[in-house]
Amino acid sequence: MEFCPKCGKILLPDKDGNLKCSCGYEDSISDEEVKEQYSFEGETNPQQEVIVTDKKSTAMPTKKITCYKCGGTEGVWWVLQTRSADEAPTYFIRCTNCGNTWRQSN
Ligand SMILES: [Zn+2]
Ligand SMILES: [Zn+2]
Structure with missing residues (x-):
């Protein structure tokens, strides 16, 4: 999981593969490892x-x-x-x- 450096909330990926925070911060997922962390959709x-x-x-x-x-x-x-x-x-x-x-x- 990646956290927003501005407000500390968890960053969520959008459909374009960018990480977005409700405070307006945006980052792109470039790291393969980070992508994998976000690929466990549905698993609990x-x-x-x-x-x-x-x-x-x-x-x-x-x-x-x-x-x-x-x-x-x-x-x-x-x-x-x-x-x-x-x-x-x-x-x-x-x-x-x-x-x-x-x-x-x-
Ligand atoms: Zn630790
Ligand atoms: Zn934020």
């Missing part, structure tokens, strides 16, 4: 679930993590209440090194 891998947040990473609390992608040790975290209020809130972690985001189940 909980470890790669895409979370769009308006919060800037600088305003989020940090915690010690171990990123399964890059081995980074610092991440930011936030909590989302999913589906119904009866369910336990879900914690999300984003690696500050590579931007990898995943769900923590505690």
